[in-house]
Amino acid sequence: MEKLKSVIEQLEQGKVVSNTENVKVYEKSFKDHEHVRLLMVKTNGNRYIVTVGEGTLFDELQGKNIGNGKVCPLSHENRLVLNRYFDFTVPRAFGTKIATMGLGDRLGIASPGHIETIKGHNVKPILAQQSIRELSLTNRTMNDMLDAAAFAVFQEGYEGGYGADGDHIKQESDIKIALELGISMLTLDCSDYIPTGIDAKSLEEVRTEFEKLPQDIQEYYNERYLNQIFDVNILSLSFDEETLIKYVLEYNEALNYMVYVYNEYISKLDRNFDFEISIDETETVTSPMAHFFVANELTSKGVKVNSLAPRFCGEFQKGIDYIGDVEQFERELSEHALIAEYFGYKLSIHSGSDKFKVFPIIAKYTKGVVHVKTAGTNWLEAVRVIAKTNPDLYRRMHAFALENLDVALKYYHITPDMDTIVPLDSVSDDNLADYMNNDAARQVLHVTYGLILTAKDENGAPLFKDEFFKTLDDNEDEYTRALVLHIGKHLETLGL
Numbered sequence: 253m254e255k256l257k258s259v260i261e262q263l264e265q266g267k268v269v270s271n272t273e274n275v276k277v278y279e280k281s282f283k284d285h286e287h288v289r290l291l292m293v294k295t296n297g298n299r300y301i302v303t304v305g306e307g308t309l310f311d312e313l314q315g316k317n318i319g320n321g322k323v324c325p326l327s328h329e330n331r332l333v334l335n336r337y338f339d340f341t342v343p344r345a346f347g348t349k350i351a352t353m354g355l356g357d358r359l360g361i362a363s364p365g366h367i368e369t370i371k372g373h374n375v376k377p378i379l380a381q382q383s384i385r386e387l388s389l390t391n392r393t394m395n396d397m398l399d400a401a402a403f404a405v406f407q408e409g410y411e412g413g414y415g416a417d418g419d420h421i422k423q424e425s426d427i428k429i430a431l432e433l434g435i436s437m438l439t440l441d442c443s444d445y446i447p448t449g450i451d452a453k454s455l456e457e458v459r460t461e462f463e464k465l466p467q468d469i470q471e472y473y474n475e476r477y478l479n480q481i482f483d484v485n486i487l488s489l490s491f492d493e494e495t496l497i498k499y500v501l502e503y504n505e506a507l508n509y510m511v512y513v514y515n516e517y518i519s520k521l522d523r524n525f526d527f528e529i530s531i532d533e534t535e536t537v538t539s540p541m542a543h544f545f546v547a548n549e550l551t552s553k554g555v556k557v558n559s560l561a562p563r564f565c566g567e568f569q570k571g572i573d574y575i576g577d578v579e580q581f582e583r584e585l586s587e588h589a590l591i592a593e594y595f596g597y598k599l600s601i602h603s604g605s606d607k608f609k610v611f612p613i614i615a616k617y618t619k620g621v622v623h624v625k626t627a628g629t630n631w632l633e634a635v636r637v638i639a640k641t642n643p644d645l646y647r648r649m650h651a652f653a654l655e656n657l658d659v660a661l662k663y664y665h666i667t668p669d670m671d672t673i674v675p676l677d678s679v680s681d682d683n684l685a686d687y688m689n690n691d692a693a694r695q696v697l698h699v700t701y702g703l704i705l706t707a708k709d710e711n712g713a714p715l716f717k718d719e720f721f722k723t724l725d726d727n728e729d730e731y732t733r734a735l736v737l738h739i740g741k742h743l744e745t746l747g748l
């Protein structure tokens with residue numbers, strides 16, 4: 253702390269503060285706000301906001317008084333203070349007219365690199381984006397995610413606006429918490445309400461199930477869809493009995509939940525908000541017709557969505573390129589895009605990490621109005637930095653990931669070809685980062701992140717976490733460069 257005395261003095265005198273041997277200064281964070289000066293610095297691996305001046309902002313920030321100033325940790329309480337005084341640190345909604353990119357940060361340290369990455373691109377960043385699955389696997393809270401993003405925008409002096417997505421939320425209790433904490437976007441995951449296997453059933457089988465639904469529901473759907481033609485942009489859609497019945501059986505319950513959540517929570521918010529519907533994390537592929545059916549029902553019930561994530565044909569597995577028939581994908585995506593445009597929301601592409609084969613197709617049909625989510629690839633870039641800068645740690649993490657893969661497969665669907673992973677003892681330190689160019693190794697490291705970050709030794713001490721964060725902190729510029737390169741490639745291929 254004493255090392256920060258001279259920073260305080262220089263701030264008081266209105267001097268430009270520069271790095272010293274012991275203190276890294278985040279120059280872009282400097283703010284002079286109503287007689288209070290603030291600057292973010294790092295010393296001994298810890299970041300602080302150093303402040304001098306007088307007034308309520310100075311008084312409200314909590315920290316240690318040194319000389320005439322104060323050294324404030326990046327605590328949750330101090331984040332709330334920044335939110336009250338600096339609007340740009342508060343997450344905001346972006347509506348349906350501009351592209352947005354979900355930049356999930358499982359570590360809470362990637363956002364400075366993401367902010368650098370989006371410069372010069374036509375996209376707004378959703379810097380805070382974590383699913384309940386990710387938060388529980390990493391032992392983090394929604395507030396940890398929000399704090400990290402707000403401090404990152406402050407550190408980088410980024411005033412262009414960012415979003416915070418409560419991603420893949422299923423339970424009502426989690427919706428309530430996330431909304432109260434100030435998220436600007438909610439991704440409602442309806443997969444628990446979408447039964448699988450309906451598509452494979454015969455007309456007779458599904459008809460029997462349909463007839464078990466209340467009479468008024470059956471009539472409602474029959475009247476609305478049978479013997480009708482729907483003109484959707486250049487598409488002309490009509491439903492036969494079997495198709496309609498299957499969609500009703502697949503989506504009726506999910507639709508009820510979407511409508512309920514919208515009426516109960518989203519429509520009552522007194523702030524702009526991005527509401528996303530996700531029907532992607534299920535084995536039931538969303539055909540363009542099914543997409544239309546869901547969207548048409550939502551619209552008729554007054555539900556306003558900002559984006560919708562279908563389950564596309566083929567496979568969007570985590571951390572690797574698209575698997576499947578690219579021509580079929582193009583045909584279907586073009587229709588999904590027309591449907592989204594017709595209803596006035598953005599198509600949302602989940603598991604958007606590394607889908608380079610299909611990004612140009614997505615770019616062509618969504619014409620710069622799309623939402624793409626990434627998360628795992630940002631973690632994998634951190635792992636790449638570890639492989640380059642701390643080979644010994646990488647080796648231990650890699651071995652641990654292979655040993656514990658089975659546990660991680662309960663949470664993620666991946667199909668890595670394990671035979672393509674070169675044995676660790678045959679790879680020199682200089683080549684360890686090449687594992688991050690091998691699909692199977694990427695996937696193994698991708699899905700085991702939670703296990704790696706929470707593993708403990710026999711004394712209960714973190715097995716990797718502390719060393720992992722220290723290594724990345726010592727190499728923060730390297731991590732930023734890696735993200736600029738890799739996520740930059742995403743943005744360029746997406747034409748954003």
Ligand SMILES: O=C(O)[C@@H](O)[C@@H](O)[C@H](O)C(=O)CO
Nearest residue numbers: 383385602603604625626627
């Ligand atoms: O791993 C997760 O739970 C999330 O990051 C993803 O499912 C997220 O919604 C996503 O699609 C990131 O690519």
